[in-house]
Each structure stands twice: as structure tokens, then as C-alpha cells.
Amino acid sequence: MQKLIVNGGKRLRGELKLQGCKNSSLPIMAGTILCGEECVLDNCPELTDIYSASRILNGLGCKCRFSDNRAVVNSADMNMTEIPEKLMREMRSSIIFMGAILGRTGECTVSMPGGCELGSRPIDMHISAMRKMGIDVKESYGKIICRAVSGKAHGAKISLPFPSVGATENIILCAVTADGETIINNSAREPEICDLCGFLRACGADIHGDGESRIVIKGKNKLHGCEYRIMPDRIAGATYLAMVASTGGEIILTDACVAEIEPFISVLEQTGCSISTYDDRIYLRSGSRLKAVRDRIRTMPHPGFPTDAQAVLMSALVNADGTSIFEENIFDCRYRHTSALIKMGADIQVLGKIAIVKGVPELHGANIEATDLRGGASMAVSALTAEGTSEISGISHIDRGYEKIENAVRLLGGDMQRV
Numbered sequence: 354m355q356k357l358i359v360n361g362g363k364r365l366r367g368e369l370k371l372q373g374c375k376n377s378s379l380p381i382m383a384g385t386i387l388c389g390e391e392c393v394l395d396n397c398p399e400l401t402d403i404y405s406a407s408r409i410l411n412g413l414g415c416k417c418r419f420s421d422n423r424a425v426v427n428s429a430d431m432n433m434t435e436i437p438e439k440l441m442r443e444m445r446s447s448i449i450f451m452g453a454i455l456g457r458t459g460e461c462t463v464s465m466p467g468g469c470e471l472g473s474r475p476i477d478m479h480i481s482a483m484r485k486m487g488i489d490v491k492e493s494y495g496k497i498i499c500r501a502v503s504g505k506a507h508g509a510k511i512s513l514p515f516p517s518v519g520a521t522e523n524i525i526l527c528a529v530t531a532d533g534e535t536i537i538n539n540s541a542r543e544p545e546i547c548d549l550c551g552f553l554r555a556c557g558a559d560i561h562g563d564g565e566s567r568i569v570i571k572g573k574n575k576l577h578g579c580e581y582r583i584m585p586d587r588i589a590g591a592t593y594l595a596m597v598a599s600t601g602g603e604i605i606l607t608d609a610c611v612a613e614i615e616p617f618i619s620v621l622e623q624t625g626c627s628i629s630t631y632d633d634r635i636y637l638r639s640g641s642r643l644k645a646v647r648d649r650i651r652t653m654p655h656p657g658f659p660t661d662a663q664a665v666l667m668s669a670l671v672n673a674d675g676t677s678i679f680e681e682n683i684f685d686c687r688y689r690h691t692s693a694l695i696k697m698g699a700d701i702q703v704l705g706k707i708a709i710v711k712g713v714p715e716l717h718g719a720n721i722e723a724t725d726l727r728g729g730a731s732m733a734v735s736a737l738t739a740e741g742t743s744e745i746s747g748i749s750h751i752d753r754g755y756e757k758i759e760n761a762v763r764l765l766g767g768d769m770q771r772v
């Protein structure tokens with residue numbers, strides 16, 4: 354089992370090109386199924402979750418090759434409609450393949466997906482939407498067996514009780530080749546949804562309203578292959594900004610999705626960092642000690658403060674001057690990183706969905722274990738700020754979302770080794 358060894362206390366300084374986005378690469382890879390031709394995806398991050406998606410595609414009979422941040426997927430010979438349970442459990446996003454396989458073949462068999470341990474992560478909205486689109490869904494011995502009653506999915510009016518990112522993506526993937534029109538009310542507005550729709554439009558799909566809370570899709574008989582560039586990863590961007598801010602450093606983040614990171618930047622600015630943006634660049638300079646964030650940090654669907662950036666911001670605030678309050682509104686159990694931060698000397702009190710973070714003068718290195726992706730990243734942020742050496746285990750969680758995190762940190766002058 355690999356570990357990260359971090360010697361903290363160094364100011365990070367330098368220029369970093371932001372990696373491609375994990376959370377849009379995954380549904381886009383699923384979307385290649387709908388084309389039946391070759392798709393070329395550039396700026397695809399080299400991550401274990403992306404390799405899992407690639408294994409799913411190959412298992413279905415598609416051909417997926419990956420090198421130098423370019424995925425080439427040809428789905429012409431797809432001949433399977435079932436995803437084996439072992440692959441489903443590797444990551445939660447495997448459920449996104451359901452909409453795409455149904456859109457292409459009218460049938461599919463999956464099982465309950467795996468993924469981060471963030472409390473209960475049901476898929477009831479996905480299932481109920483598929484049923485509205487004419488899909489018969491049955492559960493049998495842990496398998497979810499789906500079949501279009503008339504051989505093909507049809508359009509439907511779907512009002513989501515909550516703007517779920519995954520459910521919105523699954524509906525879009527199923528709807529682009531369904532018969533007729535689909536309207537999604539209260540759809541998720543996350544930038545990754547727009548990236549998926551941008552890709553599908555490049556393949557010939559008819560979609561309007563992405564980025565807003567009402568998406569309209571007119572089903573097409575056939576899509577075609579395309580070449581598409583994946584957007585930058587706003588959460589990896591937030592993580593590196595938090596790292597640099599908390600070490601009192603300076604960074605130019607290039608190839609960044611400035612508008613999409615804005616909800617994070619507007620909160621980080623309250624810590625006293627100076628942040629400016631120019632085209633696709635973000636420049637951050639941090640003072641010697643951050644200030645606590647005055648306003649309560651409430652995680653909300655986009656364009657609110659992203660739940661995926663909650664843990665990394667908390668790490669930047671554990672040794673800020675004053676008290677910051679977090680309110681986690683998207684997931685239960687998204688404070689699992691706090692016990693590791695407390696072990697490093699942080700003063701954090703968790704009361705249900707609230708976390709009260711009282712800034713301490715300094716953190717000290719410790720042996721800690723990552724238990725989920727963003728929580729693991731927050732431990733890396735704190736280890737870089739702490740005095741002394743930290744050993745982070747469980748880093749397979751971090752590798753799901755960060756491309757060679759130790760190389761990025763070293764490029765900025767930090768001391769992080771993988772052993």
C-alpha cells in the first residue's frame with residue numbers, strides 16, 4: 354500500500370497547469386457509447402476512476418485506449434449491456450453508464466454502485482426518471498435489470514425533487530437518442546453538466562438549457578463521433594488554491610476554469626488572500642496567516658459553495674485567525690476528515706451538519722489515513738501546513754481524483770514523496 358510522506362511548513366510558490374475534470378470525463382466517457390463511432394477526448398485526466406470507466410467501456414465491447422491525457426473510444430462493436438458488479442463497485446459514477454447503455458440498446462443490467470463513503474447515496478431519482486422514460490426496472494439478487502418496454506426509451510417530463518448531478522446526467526444520456534422530447538425541471542446546474550452537454554452537442558445531440566434549471570432535449574435517431582476537449586477540474590483547482598493559501602504562498606494557476614471556480618474563490622477571498630483572474634489564469638497571493646471566514650460556509654448545489662471543496666477549505670482554515678463555521682447540506686457523513694485534522698492539532702467540533710472550526714496557532718505532523726477522495730486531499734493540505742512530518746495512508750482515495758498529486762506539490766516547492 355502506497356503512502357504520501359509530507360514534510361510541512363514550506364511556502365508553496367509557482368505556476369501550475371490545472372488538470373482535466375474527473376467529474377465530467379466520466380459521464381462523457383459513458384456518452385461515447387451513444388455515438389457508435391470513434392470519439393477522441395483530450396485533456397482527460399490520468400486517474401484511477403478514469404481507468405475504471407475505461408475498463409467498463411472495454412467490458413461492454415467498446416475499444417478504449419488511453420495515453421498522454423487523450424482517450425480514444427470506439428463504441429462501434431459494443432456487444433454487451435451488463436456491467437459486472439466488480440466494476441460497478443469501483444466507483445459510484447458507474448451508474449452513469451445506465452442512461453447511456455439504455456439510450457444505445459434499450460436494455461441494461463447494473464448493480465448498486467460503489468464510491469466515496471459519504472453516508473447513504475441512494476439512486477432512487479435515477480430509477481424513477483428511467484421509469485418515466487418507458488424503462489421497466491426490476492431488482493433481482495442485487496442486480497438492477499432495466500428494459501425499455503417498447504424496445505426504446507421515450508421522452509418524458511421529469512421534475513427532480515433535488516437537483517442531483519448524477520440523475521440529471523443519466524436522464525440526459527438516456528434522452529438524447531430517445532423517441533421525442535424530454536424536459537428536466539429542477540435539473541442540476543453544475544459546470545460538469547454543461548461539459549457533458551457540450552460533448553453530446555458535438556456528437557449531434559439537440560440539448561438546450563444546460564447550466565439552468567430546465568433542460569430540454571429532443572431525441573435524435575443517431576449521434577456521430579467527435580473530438581472534444583474536457584474542461585479543467587474546478588475542484589482540483591480549489592484544492593491547489595487552498596494548499597497555497599494555507600502555506601502563505603503564491604500561485605499562478607493556468608488553464609483554469611475561472612468562472613466555474615468563482616463560488617470557491619469568493620469565499621477564499623474572505624481569508625485575506627489576494628486573488629485576481631485574467632483569461633484562464635488565477636493568481637493567488639497569501640499573507641502570513643489566514644483570517645477565519647466571517648460568513649457561514651454553506652455547501653449548496655451550483656452556483657453555491659461546492660460540497661467537494663468543503664474539506665480542503667476547512668484544512669486551510671484550521672490554523673486561521675478566528676472561528677469559521679461550516680454547514681454541509683449535500684451529503685451526510687462528509688466530515689470524516691475532521692478526526693485526522695484533530696489528530697494534527699486542529700480544534701473542530703462537529704454537531705450534525707455543522708462543523709465549528711476554531712483556528713489554532715499551528716498544526717503538527719501525524720500519521721493519518723484518507724477515507725474518501727476530498728477528505729484525503731484535505732489531509733494533504735493540512736500536512737503541507739503542519740510543522741514536521743506526516744504520513745498519509747489510504748492514498749488510493751486521493752488517486753481517484755488528483756493526477757500525481759505529489760508531482761504538482763513538488764512543482765510548487767512542497768516536500769511530498771510517494772513511497
Ligand code: UD1
Nearest residue numbers: 376446473474475476477478479517518519520661683684
Ligand atoms: C456528484 C459528484 C460529486 C459531488 C456531487 C454533488 C460526480 C462523479 N460526483 O455526485 O463529486 O459531490 O455531485 O455536487 O460527478 N440523492 C438521492 N437520490 C438519488 C441521487 C442523489 O437521494 O437518486 C442525494 C444524494 O444522496 C446526495 C444528494 O442527492 O445527498 C446529491 O447527490 P448528487 O448530486 O446525485 O451527487 P452525485 O451525482 O452522486
